[in-house]
Amino acid sequence: MNLKHALVMSAFLIAGSTAFAQTGNLKKAKTNIAKFEELKGAGSLELALPSLKSAQEAINAAVVHEKTKELAETWTYASLVNANLASIEKSAAYAQTAKEAIEKAKALDTDKVNAANINVAEQLLGQYNFNLGVGFWEGQDFPSAYKAFDAALNYLPGDSTLTYYSGLAALQSKDYANAIKKYNELVPVKEFSSHKSIVVDLPKLYMSIQDTAAAIAAAEAATVAYPSDNDAAVQFIEYNLITGNEQKVIDKITSQMAKDPSNKALPYYLGIAYNTxxxxxxxGAAFQKAVDLDPSYFEANTNLAISIMSNVRETLNKANNDRSLKAADYNAIVAKSKEDIKRALPYLEKAVSLQPTNVDALTNLKNYYDFMQNEAKSNELKAKIESL
Known part of the structure; x- marks a missing residue:
C-alpha cells in the first residue's frame, strides 16, 4: 500500500480557503490538527493527542454553527479529525462520522479547493479499514476481512496490494465470484510482485465455479504471459484434457517437453491425450518416457500397461469383425496378440508392487490373466480383490 497522508497534510493542512471568513472554532480546529500532525510526525503521538482532542472539540462546534456548517472546509476538517480518531482509537463510530464528513465535504467543495485534504482523510480511512481487515484476517474471520479490505479500496482505489489481500480474503471465504473479480483487476498489473501466482491461480477459481470455458481461456492467457512457466503450461494441459480438448494440447505438451525434458508429468499427460x-x-511411447524418467511412477506404469492391452483389444476387435479373414489368418492374429500383450505384464506387476492394496491395479492384472486364460492366477487375484 502507498499512503502519503503525512506529506499531503504538511503541505495543505494550514492552507485554508480564503473564500470565507475564518471563525473561531474552524480556525482552532485547523491550528490544532496542524499541531497534532507536526507532533505525530516527530514520533510523539502521546504528546500529539491533546491537540487532536482540541481539534475535535472545535470542529464539533463548527459543524453546527450557522456561519460554518455549510462550508466545505468545515466538513473537510471534520473528516480529518474523525479519520485520525478512527485510526488511533480503532473506532467504527469515528470511521462512520469521517465517511459522512467526506461525503458532505465533496458535495460542498465544488471548486476543489479542499480536494487535497479530503484525499488525506480518505487515505486515513483506507488505512483504518486495512488495519481492521488485517485484524479480522489474523482472527481467521475471512468474510469480515474481505469487507474491510473492500471498504479500504473505496478510499484507496487501484492499490494493488490491497486488491490482492481482498481477493485472498474472498478466496478463503470461498466467495469465488469476488475473488475472481479482484484477481482480474490485477491481471493487467504486470509489475505487481505476485502477478504470476495471480495469473496462474485465476483458472483454478473459474474451475471452482465450474466455468470451464473461462478457466481454459485464463489458463491459456497464463501460458502467454509466462511461456516458460511449467505450472502454467501443465495447468493448461490438464484443463484441456479434463474438458476433452486432447488434440489441442498435444502440440503444447510436446513443446513443453522440449523445454523441460526431466518433467515426468509431461510425457504422462501426452500419453493421456493420445489414449483418449x-x-x-x-x-504407449509417451507413457514409456514417463516410466523411464521414474520407474516407480505408479500412474505411468498403469497407463502404459493399459495402452498395450487396449492396442491388443483393438486389433482383436478388428479381426473379429472382419468376415473376410481366413481361419489361419485369424489364428495368427490371436497368437500374435497373446505375445504382444505380454509386454504389459511387467508394468502391471510393478503397479501392484507399488500399491499392493490398490483395487484398480489388482483388477488390471486379473484382466491380463483372464485374457491369458491363466485361471489359477486370476482366482488368486480375485480373492485378494474381494478381501479388500
Whole structure:
C-alpha cells in the first residue's frame, strides 16, 4: 500500500480557503490538527493527542454553527479529525462520522479547493479499514476481512496490494465470484510482485465455479504471459484434457517437453491425450518416457500397461469383425496378440508392487490373466480383490 497522508497534510493542512471568513472554532480546529500532525510526525503521538482532542472539540462546534456548517472546509476538517480518531482509537463510530464528513465535504467543495485534504482523510480511512481487515484476517474471520479490505479500496482505489489481500480474503471465504473479480483487476498489473501466482491461480477459481470455458481461456492467457512457466503450461494441459480438448494440447505438451525434458508429468499427460484419441502406439511411447524418467511412477506404469492391452483389444476387435479373414489368418492374429500383450505384464506387476492394496491395479492384472486364460492366477487375484 502507498499512503502519503503525512506529506499531503504538511503541505495543505494550514492552507485554508480564503473564500470565507475564518471563525473561531474552524480556525482552532485547523491550528490544532496542524499541531497534532507536526507532533505525530516527530514520533510523539502521546504528546500529539491533546491537540487532536482540541481539534475535535472545535470542529464539533463548527459543524453546527450557522456561519460554518455549510462550508466545505468545515466538513473537510471534520473528516480529518474523525479519520485520525478512527485510526488511533480503532473506532467504527469515528470511521462512520469521517465517511459522512467526506461525503458532505465533496458535495460542498465544488471548486476543489479542499480536494487535497479530503484525499488525506480518505487515505486515513483506507488505512483504518486495512488495519481492521488485517485484524479480522489474523482472527481467521475471512468474510469480515474481505469487507474491510473492500471498504479500504473505496478510499484507496487501484492499490494493488490491497486488491490482492481482498481477493485472498474472498478466496478463503470461498466467495469465488469476488475473488475472481479482484484477481482480474490485477491481471493487467504486470509489475505487481505476485502477478504470476495471480495469473496462474485465476483458472483454478473459474474451475471452482465450474466455468470451464473461462478457466481454459485464463489458463491459456497464463501460458502467454509466462511461456516458460511449467505450472502454467501443465495447468493448461490438464484443463484441456479434463474438458476433452486432447488434440489441442498435444502440440503444447510436446513443446513443453522440449523445454523441460526431466518433467515426468509431461510425457504422462501426452500419453493421456493420445489414449483418449485412441492412438495407443503413441500413448504407449509417451507413457514409456514417463516410466523411464521414474520407474516407480505408479500412474505411468498403469497407463502404459493399459495402452498395450487396449492396442491388443483393438486389433482383436478388428479381426473379429472382419468376415473376410481366413481361419489361419485369424489364428495368427490371436497368437500374435497373446505375445504382444505380454509386454504389459511387467508394468502391471510393478503397479501392484507399488500399491499392493490398490483395487484398480489388482483388477488390471486379473484382466491380463483372464485374457491369458491363466485361471489359477486370476482366482488368486480375485480373492485378494474381494478381501479388500
Amino acid at each position: 484419441t485412441k492412438d495407443f502406439d503413441k500413448a
